[in-house]
Amino acid sequence: MSSEETKTKIKEMLATRLKLTIKPEDIADDEPLFGPGRLSFDSIDALEIVVGLQKEFGCVIDNKDKAEKILISVNTIAEFINNGA
Amino acid sequence: MVERDKTQTKADHRRIVIVTGGNRGIGAAISCRFATNGDIIAINYNSGKVAAEALVEEIKAGGAEAFAIQANISKSEDAKRLINEVVERYGRVDILVNNAGISKSTMLMLYNEADWDALIDINLKGVFHLCKNVSRQMFDQKSGVIINISSLSGVTGLAGEAPYSATKGGLIAFTRSLAKELAPFGIRVNCVAPGAIDTAMLAEIPESEQEKLKKIIPLGRFGLPDEVAGVVEFLASPAASYITGETIVVSGGLP
Numbered sequence: 001m002s003s004e005e006t007k008t009k010i011k012e013m014l015a016t017r018l019k020l021t022i023k024p025e026d027i028a029d030d031e032p033l034f035g036p037g038r039l040s041f042d043s044i045d046a047l048e049i050v051v052g053l054q055k056e057f058g059c060v061i062d063n064k065d066k067a068e069k070i071l072i073s074v075n076t077i078a079e080f081i082n083n084g085a
Numbered sequence: 086m087v088e089r090d091k092t093q094t095k096a097d098h099r100r101i102v103i104v105t106g107g108n109r110g111i112g113a114a115i116s117c118r119f120a121t122n123g124d125i126i127a128i129n130y131n132s133g134k135v136a137a138e139a140l141v142e143e144i145k146a147g148g149a150e151a152f153a154i155q156a157n158i159s160k161s162e163d164a165k166r167l168i169n170e171v172v173e174r175y176g177r178v179d180i181l182v183n184n185a186g187i188s189k190s191t192m193l194m195l196y197n198e199a200d201w202d203a204l205i206d207i208n209l210k211g212v213f214h215l216c217k218n219v220s221r222q223m224f225d226q227k228s229g230v231i232i233n234i235s236s237l238s239g240v241t242g243l244a245g246e247a248p249y250s251a252t253k254g255g256l257i258a259f260t261r262s263l264a265k266e267l268a269p270f271g272i273r274v275n276c277v278a279p280g281a282i283d284t285a286m287l288a289e290i291p292e293s294e295q296e297k298l299k300k301i302i303p304l305g306r307f308g309l310p311d312e313v314a315g316v317v318e319f320l321a322s323p324a325a326s327y328i329t330g331e332t333i334v335v336s337g338g339l340p
Contacts (some may be wrong), residue, residue: 039087
């Protein structure tokens with residue numbers, strides 16, 4: 001899967017799992033997922049993303065340190081997936 | 086902030102049950118109880134392959150569906166494989182019964198460190214591994230029930246069983262906290278604490294001690310494995326839909 005395809009799939013996963021009312025393509029690659037900003041996901045959303053990555057990409061994030069390094073933006077998640085997570 | 090769509094719903098399903106140590110004693114009774122309800126049972130065992138396969142055949146002969154899965158739950162990879170195998174087969178896990186456990190009774194002054202480690206590994210770490218893995222699946226489903234089999238000695242304590250009591254008491258505390266953590270996602274977590282139940286574990290106690298024990302049980306007898314299984318069945322049922330974080334003692338009135 002190309003990097004662009006991965007990012008598209010991640011955005012679709014986010015939109016579906018987090019029941020977002022914006023279109024997947026409206027999420028910018030480098031847009032912060034957490035903290036102040038438009039998306040402003042919370043800790044429960046983080047769990048939803050972790051489970052989504054496991055279910056849809058087969059990528060397991062099994063500890064908090066790892067999660068904090070990966071769940072920053074679509075770019076960082078895509079990097080994690082494409083590096084053979 | 087971006088708004089959320091709250092209209093998505095989920096579909097109905099059959100119940101998929103995992104019972105660790107489900108091949109003998111209380112675990113076997115729990116497996117049979119769920120089987121009689123028409124549920125699909127994954128019977129986990131570590132070394133008792135023959136007993137597990139015999140129970141699977143017995144359940145199948147009764148018209149229900151069951152299969153045996155070997156896994157040493159104290160090992161992270163085994164616990165993960167157990168949950169993954171059931172999910173790959175049925176797409177979900179509705180009920181996890183953490184029944185597998187070991188006991189070693191000796192006065193603390195003579196207790197081996199290796200026995201302490203073994204108790205912690207099976208009775209506590211095994212539950213940690215399984216709950217960690219199954220909670221991801223149940224989170225995805227937004228439903229599920231986890232039932233941990235503790236012990237009366239984890240509630241009241243028992244001489245000669247301080248390490249065992251520590252693991253079983255720890256299990257009760259673990260249950261309370263996990264119940265609060267998972268409740269928002271439709272997952273209930275409860276505990277059952279059996280007293281003296283007529284199993285192989287109890288048979289290890291000398292007969293004279295067994296008689297003494299019976300005399301202090303208000304109901305005057307040991308419990309049957311199925312009497313514990315009935316409570317597990319209740320906690321897993323919709324009748325217990327408003328119960329989470331609780332421990333039900335099944336001890337014939339023994340304090």
